[in-house]
Every structure is written in C-alpha cells, then in structure tokens.
Amino acid sequence: MLRRSLVAVTSMVMVAALAACGDDDGDGGDNGGEEGGGTIAIITVDPSNPYWKAEVDTAVAEAEALGYETTVNAHNNDPNQQNQFIDAAISSQVSAIILDPAGAQESVGAVRKATDAGIPVFLVNAEIDEQGIAKSQIISNNAQGATLGAEAWVEAMGGEGTFVELFGNPTDNNAQVRSDAYHAVISQYPDLVMLQRETANWDRQQGKEKMELLLRAHPDVDGVIAGNDEMALGAIQAIKEAGKMDDILVLGFDGNDEAAAAVAAGEMVATVLQPIVEGTTLAVQQADNYIRTGETGVPEEKQSINCVLITQENAGQLSGFRLAS
Amino acid sequence: MSNAVQSQASNGSWSKRINLNALLIEGRALIALAIIIVTFSIMTPNFLQPDNLLIMTRHVAMNAILALGMLLVILNGGIDLSVGSTVGLSGVIAGYLLRGYDLPLTELIAYPPVWVVVLIACAAGMLIGYVNGILVSRFRVAPFIATLGMLYVARGFALLITNGETFTDLFGRPELGNTGFVSTLAGRPLGIPMPVWVMAAVAAAFSLLLTRTPFGRWLYATGSNSRAAELSGVPVKKVQTRIYILSGVCAGIVGVLLTADLPAATPRAGEFYELNAIAAVVIGGATLSGGRGTVRGTLIGAFVIGFLVDGLVLIGVSVFWQQVIKGAVIILAVALDQAQQRLQRRRGTARAQGSTPAPGPTSPSRPRHGEPAAQGSTR
Numbered sequence: 001m002l003r004r005s006l007v008a009v010t011s012m013v014m015v016a017a018l019a020a021c022g023d024d025d026g027d028g029g030d031n032g033g034e035e036g037g038g039t040i041a042i043i044t045v046d047p048s049n050p051y052w053k054a055e056v057d058t059a060v061a062e063a064e065a066l067g068y069e070t071t072v073n074a075h076n077n078d079p080n081q082q083n084q085f086i087d088a089a090i091s092s093q094v095s096a097i098i099l100d101p102a103g104a105q106e107s108v109g110a111v112r113k114a115t116d117a118g119i120p121v122f123l124v125n126a127e128i129d130e131q132g133i134a135k136s137q138i139i140s141n142n143a144q145g146a147t148l149g150a151e152a153w154v155e156a157m158g159g160e161g162t163f164v165e166l167f168g169n170p171t172d173n174n175a176q177v178r179s180d181a182y183h184a185v186i187s188q189y190p191d192l193v194m195l196q197r198e199t200a201n202w203d204r205q206q207g208k209e210k211m212e213l214l215l216r217a218h219p220d221v222d223g224v225i226a227g228n229d230e231m232a233l234g235a236i237q238a239i240k241e242a243g244k245m246d247d248i249l250v251l252g253f254d255g256n257d258e259a260a261a262a263v264a265a266g267e268m269v270a271t272v273l274q275p276i277v278e279g280t281t282l283a284v285q286q287a288d289n290y291i292r293t294g295e296t297g298v299p300e301e302k303q304s305i306n307c308v309l310i311t312q313e314n315a316g317q318l319s320g321f322r323l324a325s
Numbered sequence: 326m327s328n329a330v331q332s333q334a335s336n337g338s339w340s341k342r343i344n345l346n347a348l349l350i351e352g353r354a355l356i357a358l359a360i361i362i363v364t365f366s367i368m369t370p371n372f373l374q375p376d377n378l379l380i381m382t383r384h385v386a387m388n389a390i391l392a393l394g395m396l397l398v399i400l401n402g403g404i405d406l407s408v409g410s411t412v413g414l415s416g417v418i419a420g421y422l423l424r425g426y427d428l429p430l431t432e433l434i435a436y437p438p439v440w441v442v443v444l445i446a447c448a449a450g451m452l453i454g455y456v457n458g459i460l461v462s463r464f465r466v467a468p469f470i471a472t473l474g475m476l477y478v479a480r481g482f483a484l485l486i487t488n489g490e491t492f493t494d495l496f497g498r499p500e501l502g503n504t505g506f507v508s509t510l511a512g513r514p515l516g517i518p519m520p521v522w523v524m525a526a527v528a529a530a531f532s533l534l535l536t537r538t539p540f541g542r543w544l545y546a547t548g549s550n551s552r553a554a555e556l557s558g559v560p561v562k563k564v565q566t567r568i569y570i571l572s573g574v575c576a577g578i579v580g581v582l583l584t585a586d587l588p589a590a591t592p593r594a595g596e597f598y599e600l601n602a603i604a605a606v607v608i609g610g611a612t613l614s615g616g617r618g619t620v621r622g623t624l625i626g627a628f629v630i631g632f633l634v635d636g637l638v639l640i641g642v643s644v645f646w647q648q649v650i651k652g653a654v655i656i657l658a659v660a661l662d663q664a665q666q667r668l669q670r671r672r673g674t675a676r677a678q679g680s681t682p683a684p685g686p687t688s689p690s691r692p693r694h695g696e697p698a699a700q701g702s703t704r
Contacts, residue, residue, distance in 0.1 A: 046593070047484070047489035048484060048487070048489045048490075048491070048591060048592045048593045050490065050491065053488075053489045053490065056489075167644070170644065170645070196641050197644075198638060198644060199644040203593070204491075204587060204589060204591065205583070205587060205591070205594060208586075208587060209384055210638060212380050212384075213377075213380065213381075213635055213638045213639055214638070216371050216374070216376070216377040216380065216639060217369065217371055217638070217639045217640075217641070233589075234587070237587060237588070258491075258493060
C-alpha cells in the first residue's frame with residue numbers, strides 16, 4: 001500500500017511537471033541546440049510559491065528553446081527528497097541538473113553524488129557550502145537586496161518608531177541572511193525599536209494569523225519587516241482588517257506580482273526583486289555551454305546577481321519577476 | 326463484549342450516562358484550558374480583551390471544525406490524514422470557480438454564483454471523504470494508509486488546478502453576479518466571525534447526531550468493538566463510509582472559510598492541519614482506538630491548542646519554544662487522561678467485584694471499553 005501511495009505521489013509530481021511544461025509551448029519553436037539535446041533535470045523548492053514557479057517556468061522555457069527536454073521536481077526544502085530526485089536523475093542519465101538546493105550543508109552530498117556520476121550540476125537561487133563540486137552557483141545577492149529594502153523602509157519610517165518582524169522558515173539560510181541584513185541597516189537608527197519577532201514560515205496564512213495577534217499585543221506598532229512577500233501580503237491583509245493600513249509600513253522581499261500591485265497601491269512600502277529569471281536563464285545557458293563544450297563559459301563558479309529595489313516608482317514595470325525597461 | 330454493546334443499545338439512561346462520562350473525560354482538558362486562560366491573562370492584559378478573544382476564537386474555529394469531523398472518524402477507531410489536503414483542494418476549487426472557468430466545447434466562460442461555488446467546493450470535500458470511506462469500508466484498506474494516499478492525491482489535484490499559482494481575485498464582479506464570497510464568509514454577523522458561527526453549527530449538529538440518533542449509537546458501538554456491533558445488526562460499513570464523508574465535508578467547509586479569510590486560494594493551504602485536528606480530538610479525551618470521545622471534549626481540546634499557540638505569540642515566547650511547549654501540552658494532557666482512566670477502571674473493577682458483575686447504568690467504569698487485555702494492547 002505504501003508503495004501504491006508512493007506511486008501516486010510520483011505520478012502526481014510527474015503530471016504536475018508535465019502541466020508546468022505545457023504552459024510554455026511558445027518558446028519551444030526555434031531549435032537552437034547544435035549538438036546539445038538530451039534531458040535537463042530541474043529540481044526546485046516549491047512551485048506553489050510564485051517565486052519558484054517563475055524559476056521553473058524560466059528554466060523549462062530556456063532549456064526547451066535550446067533544444068532540451070526537461071523534467072521538473074520539487075523537494076520542498078527536504079534534503080531527503082532532494083536526494084531521491086538526484087538519484088532518479090542519475091539513473092535516467094540526464095545531461096545536466098539545474099538545482100535549487102535544499103540547504104547549504106545538506107545539499108553538498110547530493111551535488112557530489114551527481115558530479116561523481118558524471119552529471120554536471122548547476123545551482124540557482126541558493127548556494128552550497130563547498131566550491132569545486134557544482135559547475136556553477138548562481139545566487140541572488142540576498143544580503144545586498146535586504147540592505148536596499150531596509151534602507152527604503154527606514155527612510156519611509158523617518159528613522160524612528162516601533163516594528164515587528166516576520167521571519168521566514170528558520171531552517172532556511174535565506175531567512176537568516178535577510179534578517180541580518182535588515183537589522184544591520186536598522187541598528188544604525190537607535191530610535192527604531194523591534195517589539196517582537198515571529199516566524200511565519202514564508203507562508204501567507206501564517207503571516208496573517210501572526211500579524212493579527214501581533215496587532216493585539218502591540219496596537220501602536222508602526223512598521224513590519226517581512227522576510228518575503230507572501231508573509232508581508234498576509235500581514236497587510238491583517239492590517240487592513242484592523243483598519244490600520246494608513247499607520248503601518250510594510251516591507252516585503254521577492255518581488256512577486258501581487259507584491260508589486262501592493263507597492264503600487266501604497267500598501268507595501270517596498271519590496272526587493274530577486275533576479276530569479278536572470279539567474280535561472282544564466283544557469284541553463286551555462287549548462288548548455290558545458291554540455292556542448294565542456295566549459296561553462298564563465299571564469300567564476302560562484303556568481304552573485306544583485307537584487308533590484310521595487311518602490312512605487314517602478315512597481316508598475318514589474319511583471320513575472322521581470323522588470324520591463 | 327457483545328453483551329455490553331447490547332446493554333447499551335437497550336439502555337434507557339443512555340444520555341445521562343453520556344453526560345456523566347463526558348464530564349469525567351473533559352475534566353482534564355477543562356482544567357488545562359482554565360490554566361491556559363488564567364496564566365496568559367495574568368501575563369498579558371491583551372489576552373482577555375474581547376476582540377482578541379474573537380480573533381483567537383476564529384483561529385480556533387478552523388481547527389475545531391476539522392477536529393469535529395476527525396472526532397467521528399476517531400470514534401470509529403479510524404484516522405483521516407487527508408483533511409489538510411482537502412482544505413487546500415476545496416479552497417482552490419472555490420478560487421478557481423470564482424475566477425470563472427472555460428466551459429468545454431464552447432467559447433463561454435462560466436461565473437457561477439457564490440452559493441454554487443461554496444456548494445461545489447464542499448462537495449469536493451465530500452467526494453474525497455467518500456473515496457476514503459469506500460477504500461476503508463469496502464476495500465478494507467487501513468484508514469491510515471487510505472487517507473495518507475488521499476493526502477497526496479488531494480494536494481496534487483490542488484496543485485494541478487492552480488498550476489502552482491495562488492488565486493487572489495476572489496471578490497467577484499457585480500455585473501457577473503458572483504460577488505459576496507469574501508464579504509459573506511469573512512464577515513461578522515452580529516459581531517461574531519463567520520467561522521465561529523459555522524463551528525457552533527457543526528458542533529450542535531454533530532452533538533445531536535452522536536447522542537440522539539441511531540447513527541451515533543452505531544458509531545460508538547463500532548468503535549468499541551466492530552465485530553460485536555456487526556453481529557448486533559449495526560450496518561458497520563455504512564457507518565464507516567459516512568463518517569469519512571462527514572469529515573471530508575468539514576474539511577471542505579474549512580477550505581472555503583480559510584480562502585475567504587485570507588482572501589487567497591493557495592494550493593498549500595491547510596498543510597499539517599490534520600495533525601492539529603487529531604491533537605484537539607485526543608486532548609478532548611478521545612482514544613485513537615475508538616469508542617470514546619465527545620463533541621464538547623473535542624471543542625475544548627481545540628480551544629486548548631488554539632489559545633495556547635496564540636497566547637504564546639501574544640506574550641512573545643521564542644518561536645522554537647512555542648513548538649516545544651505545544652508538543653509538551655499535548656503529551657501531558659493525554660498522559661493525565663490515561664492515568665485517570667486507569668484509576669477509574671480499577672475503581673470500577675473493585676466495585677464490580679464487590680457487587681454484581683453486570684455493567685449497570687450507574688457503574689462508573691465505562692462500559693464501552695473492550696476487554697482489559699485488548700485495551701492494554703491498543704493503548
């Protein structure tokens with residue numbers, strides 16, 4: 001029976017992957033791969049979050065444009081599941097793996113296993129703790145982005161007031177990196193006082209529920225810093241229901257479409273666009289280079305791409321994690 | 326054992342004994358709830374403020390509705406792990422229908438009115454529950470396995486429908502006649518949030534169902550000893566199928582309420598909700614082996630968990646400790662429950678040895694239990 005449920009899971013994932021592929025048929029037309037071909041395995045975190053959905057859609061579109069077939073799997077930040085997907089990719093002899101790793105330390109073994117089996121691994125979005133194993137590590141510069149966001153938020157706050165923080169999943173490295181960068185900026189303003197920090201696990205529902213309680217515990221709070229847009233959007237909903245939208249300034253991170261709309265509407269002070277589309281495109285291109293020539297085409301394994309601040313001025317140009325120029 | 330079941334069925338003072346037993350079962354959960362309320366109201370003045378109580382009760386209501394459905398399943402000795410995923414699926418279906426969907430074979434887009442949307446979303450929960458019920462009762466798949474499988478299947482369908490996206494355009498448009506989803510379901514008739522009303526309605530309905538109908542008697546009987554109940558003419562399979570349907574409907578309702586509350590339909594909604602629901606049921610005095618548990622106990626259990634979690638946030642306990650404390654309270658509540666159960670049973674046995682061996686209506690020992698040996702192995 002357990003096996004049956006596993007089969008069910010696997011087939012669901014497969015169907016979901018196929019459905020995801022079906023979305024981007026438009027790009028599949030021009031067959032650019034000279035001697036490329038084969039399959040690229042894309043392993044992401046959680047496609048129900050628009051951020052990772054953009055990552056998957058970009059990777060699939062770019063790979064198909066370059067003449068590859070793709071498989072998509074999601075490990076939900078579970079290193080064990082990630083391991084299974086890596087094993088599956090190895091046994092089906094894919095040409096390359098595009099991986100959004102589940103943890104900096106936990107993923108080293110999985111990447112090494114694939115590399116030892118002769119399959120090049122290209123990391124996007126997050127890094128692993130060791131270099132020289134993966135062919136590329138293309139990461140968004142979270143610290144730089146969070147600094148930008150915090151600066152904009154501090155300016156809107158006028159450098160003073162009280163605030164609460166909604167923290168991401170505590171086991172996710174990025175939650176700490178963003179929080180640290182926020183506080184590095186905020187700590188320069190002694191009149192900005194943090195009242196409480198709660199984790200909402202990157203989740204909108206939890207963000208809303210936590211914010212409802214935080215508004216009760218601290219009725220006079222002036223601001224909210226959130227580790228991602230989903231939590232910020234949940235907080236905004238709670239603030240709206242409490243009728244305090246005019247009094248509380250919210251900061252988000254990621255730059256998804258709804259956050260852009262919230263920024264444009266003045267509900268969110270700012271968010272930070274992670275260059276996930278750019279980074280994923282680069283990763284697939286480097287994978288293609290490596291498959292055809294044995295070189296990624298770039299000197300550095302670790303490449304960090306800077307984030308872009310989204311405020312009311314440029315929020316209207318943001319769509320699908322791309323900033324129209 | 327069959328003797329005990331029959332004596333129950335023919336027993337006139339049935340409801341009185343339920344009340345006595347219910348009080349005993351709920352004792353510890355009530356004490357826990359009182360301790361939680363007193364402690365938190367001393368630690369923060371915000372805790373007992375009316376609108377904070379309303380917010381917390383709204384949070385509780387979602388879990389309580391799921392827990393009430395779960396109670397029926399647990400009374401039967403089963404378990405329903407799929408409710409969290411069903412919450413996600415029904416919410417997503419509601420969101421999908423509100424956005425309008427393309428009718429197959431035509432160029433038309435259908436915008437069903439809100440009551441149809443709610444009905445279809447709840448019916449989806451019912452369908453999931455029906456499949457669970459058929460798997461368990463007809464195909465004899467263990468409830469844990471059947472609903473575990475359904476946990477993945479329902480979540481998968483939720484992701485398929487949304488293609489991983491989150492639906493946020495749930496307000497409808499006046500010219501399409503599909504407004505009112507959010508304003509009604511996240512509204513506050515008479516100042517009380519909608520989920521709380523729904524919780525009260527479900528609790529009242531299930532309470533009547535369990536104490537006043539043959540179905541309720543059958544359910545307790547099948548949970549105590551399925552074989553004996555079957556021999557006594559209880560339609561065991563029908564009972565089993567129906568409880569999973571009811572649990573699925575509860576999950577469907579929660580999915581709709583949650584979606585309206587956010588307001589957004591995300592395919593990940595409701596993850597791990599099944600575990601909170603199970604915790605509420607067992608804190609409320611039910612046993613996972615079946616046959617014991619009440620609606621009131623389950624409600625109290627849901628309030629214990631909900632008030633505890635929210636109270637810890639209000640007083641600002643570190644998030645890591647919140648988890649530890651929540652887990653410890655669940656274990657403590659159930660451990661205390663078991664200790665008192667043992668004590669009662671010993672007393673009951675002593676009294677039975679002193680007087681007549683038949684389990685009479687005034688006996689303090691619970692007649693719905695299986696033999697002592699069977700209990701030892703299942704708990």
